[in-house]
Amino acid sequence: MDDQKGLEALLRWGAEVGISDSPHSVTSPISCLGHSLSISNFPEAGGRGLAAARELRCGELILRVPRKALMNRESLRKDGKLTPGFQRYPHLTSTQVLTVYLLAEVGKGSSSWWYPYLVQLPRTYDILATFNQFEIQALQVADAISASKKSISKLQFEWKETQGLMKEINLKPQLLSFQSWLWASATISSRTLHIPWDDAGCLCPVGDLFNYDAPEMDACISGELETKSMDQNSLRSDINIGEDSDAEECCENFQRLVDGGFEEDVGAYCFYARKRYKRGEQVFLCYGTYTNLELLEHYGFLLSRNPGDKIPILVGEDTVQINDSLHIQQDGRPSFSTLCALRLLFTPQKLRKAAGRLAYSGIQLSRENETSAMSWVVKKCHGLLQELPTTLEEDGLLLKYIENMLKYFKEEDKKPSNGSFLKWATEEKQGLGWVSEMMEFLEMYGLKDCFISGERKLSRRLERSLRRWRMAVQWRLMYKKTLCDCVIYCTGMIQQLSSQSLESRGAPLLQDVKK
Structure with a gap:
């Protein structure tokens, strides 16, 4: 109830300071939302967020937050007591x-x-x-x-x-x-x-209730979204809240990396619908391309499907070592730049200059060269996986037990509480790395006694630690899955190369380069 009253107070305050999701100059005195957006809870997709209050068109302006409502260093300068x-x-x-x-x-x-x-x-x-x-x-x-x-x-x-x-x-x-x-x-x-x-940016009341959604897959693979030549101001003049402009056509002609920004001519931070939304759907905000580690570092969450995620790798002593483009994509495929670097790495030094044009055009140089490149990636992925103390399968089991612990303390788990939970949680062989990790956590927080006594009280400190531990395991599990997917992909390519001849398909060969 207190949280609901607090939200109502925020929305009233927002209306007073000019925050609005409505096209009308006069908004409701009790809420700055209701025309285009509403606050809702999405337990499986970011928690509290903003939902479409009606059908929203792609590219439609859905929220304005005036400059005076933005908390930043500019507002600090207006405070005569703090400024000196x-x-x-x-x-x-x-x-x-x-x-x-x-x-x-x-x-x-x-x-x-x-x-x-x-x-x-x-x-x-x-x-x-x-x-x-x-x-x-x-x-x-x-x-x-x-x-x-x-x-x-x-x-x-x-x-x-x-x-x-x-x-x-x-x-x-x-x-x-x-x-x-x-x-x-x-x-x-x-x-x-x-x-x-x-x-430093600004804190944007109400506007920061949008949850994040990653850019489209093709945009992340290429590293950036392709921006059309259409002028943003002319686009905005055609798209206003409540107008019947062809928003779908606008999305085909103009694509934003982010879905909002401060617009000087209207003196407000403006947010746009990044796609068509049905009433009740969560409305997301895309504020750039991030890996899952970057999302965890700066925002405190992960995406199970993040096309911007990647695993950086180093390719050879004589290639550029610090290069963000040398990586494995989330889908398990080596990036374009990685394949280029590897194809040249397995090209004789004296032929690299001549072969460079073909390699950087994305063309396979020869069957043997491509097999060497794919084999190198497989070996690299195996090496990275072997360095880690637990396997992908073990992390999956550990994640399941962390979830069960959270359910146990929230009294959602129906398992007996007289100590059998501890036995159930450690029923696998004690030599496994994930079991050792779990036992270390139980001992650190004295949870063995809780399970034996049947106590189900979960302190805030313990719940936060369980949540962060779960995210750490989720992150490393996705990391390992990407590596495993890469092994599967490259192994499949090697098998395909062994059964086909690139020469018979007319592909350029290193022999052609020699000539």
Whole structure:
């Protein structure tokens, strides 16, 4: 009930400050939503989000948030009490300034102009920087573990740098802690939207209720969406809320990498429907292409189907080592650039210059060359998998048991609570890596005694840790699945090459290059 009242207060405040999903200049005094959008819960797709209140057309403007409602450094400058203190710390980054400003507004309590918005912000986040040591190690992959540690170190450094400023503006003692800084930083990282005049971005009340959806598959494979030459301003003039313009045709002529942006001529952040939505469907926002590790690092969630996900690989000592294009795609196929690099790697040095044009045109050089490239990828994937302490199948079992633990504590699980749950949870051989990992977690939180006594109380701290552990296992499981899919794909290609002759199909050969 309190949450519902808080949402109603936010929507009333939004209407007062000019946030609107309606084409009419006069909106409802009790809510800024209702014409195009409504708040709804989507347990299997991001939790709380925005649903279509009616049928929405592709490209249709569905929400406006005026400039004055955006929380950013510009709004800070309007606060005469805070501004002098910030001016004495010009070395701080834009993000540090916005983070301190957010904490300062939280410290004002109900006297803050932003109060109806601030009280609706999440109390906790699951970005990588919030992971404890056990949860970080559960990622298993060296790059992911390194990213987690770097993220934490970066936030600790930024927090220490701002201590002088936070004390000078008299922040409350509890807001000076690293945990408060971590919360504010996670809010900034996961909820800010891009604005042209501030690289820290802005917090956008109501607009940040949209959940994320990844770009289309073909856009992620190519690395970027193809942008047509149509002028965005002329497009916007043809698409207004409630108009009967041909939105479907507009989507064919203009494609956005993101579905919203600040528009100077209307002085508001404007959001558009990225496709046609039926009434009740969740309306998503696409704010770029991210790997699952990047989503976890900056936003605290994963996508089970993320065409932007990839596994970077290094190809040869004499190729470019730091190159984002050298990777395995989520569907298990080596990227175009990876195949090009491998085809040249297995081409004699003296022939590489001549073969380069063919390789970078996506053409197979010879059956033997392609077989060598595919075999290299298979060996690479096997090597990466063997470095990890658990297998794909083990992670699947562990994930199932983590889910069962969550159900057990929420009294949704019907299994006996007199200790048989612990026996059931460890019924596999103790030598398996995933069982050892689970036992370590149980011992860390004293859960063995809970299962034996039948206690089902789940503390918030334990629930958050279970949730983050589950995400770590989900991430590494998807990582391993991509590698396994790549092995299957490349092995199939090798088998196909062994039964066919590229020469009989007229494909260019290294022999032709020699000539």
